[in-house]
Amino acid sequence: MKKWILILFAILPSAVFAAGANIPLDKANNDLSDQASLQNGAKLFMNYCFGCHATQYQRYERVADDLGIPLDLMKENLVFNPESKIGDLMTNAIPEKAAAKWFGAPPPDLTLVARVRGVDWLYTYLRSFYADPSRPFGVNNIVFPSVGMPHVLEELQGIPTPVYGKKMVNGEEVSTVIGIETDGTGELNTEEYDNAVRDLVNFLEYSGDPVKLERHAMGWWVMGFLVIFTILVVLLKKEYWRDVH
Incomplete structure (x- = not known):
């Protein structure tokens, strides 16, 4: 039974994060041996992603031990539910029915998303949001057109606006989004934001295979x-x- 549950949750992120645009992917070039990167990635995930996306096959204690985070610091800063214990699985409290109503589908568990989608896809995806007032959350995505989630890292990146260019589709030249540029209002500059996303992707790769280096x-x-x-x-x-x- 557990085997089929794991297979189901491995497939689910693929369905929700299915790429709808055939574009070149940027190299993440992350490093699972970089403990500082993994720690920062864990902080970013818990603060910006965990409100909707769980990593329910990971435990707080295991993450703390693997990433070199003292258990008391993990409990104080990265375990937001006061009722959760350090040995609990990393599940969140978002109601599934409410999430489906808000986003169109329940946000998938991200424990295995790096193994399903690949680190390069995740790295490019998180750097490809752009402002689009026609969308429910005011943003779209180059890698995943008509994306159904907000740009949760916008306060770090700033407001990204689309850069348009020409593209051949069925023999016709059409205008399409080929890149983004930010307005400079984010907490991080472009290089710092790219590094932050790399740290987040690094953590997600670790989550999908905690014993990879070993x-x-x-x-x-x-x-x-x-x-x-x-x-x-x-x-x-x-x-x-x-x-x-």
Whole structure:
């Protein structure tokens, strides 16, 4: 049963975050070994994303231990529900029916979104919002046209406005959004905002595979063992078959 639940939640973000525009993706170039980046990503996620999106397959305590955050600081600054314990799963309190009414569909759990969509897609998506008064939340997205969520990082980036250019569609040249530019009212400049998004994506990649670095490190030891074992087997084979040949 648990296996099918995991598969369901792996597919759900894909359906909600399905890209509707075929555009080149920017490289995230994030680093899972950068603990400071992961800590900042966790802070950004909890402050800007967790109100709607949970990571219900992660526990506060595990995140704190993996990211080098003291448990008391984690509990004080990143656990917003006073009834939650440090060992609880990272679920939020947004009512599912209300969320479906507000956004058109319940916001998906993001534990596995980096594995489903890819870090480059997430990095580009979060940097591709632009002001669009025709949309319910006043924003649209280059990567995900007609996006159904607000630009939650707008106070960091500032108000992004669209940059238009020409594009060939079915043999006809049409005007389309090819980029964005901000008005400079955000708390961060462009480089700082890109780094903040990279930290957030870094945290989401960690959430989707918390043991990735450990697994990769173990892989080198396994490969080394197999090489040594193969040498020993070959030498042993020669010893056993020496008299026969």
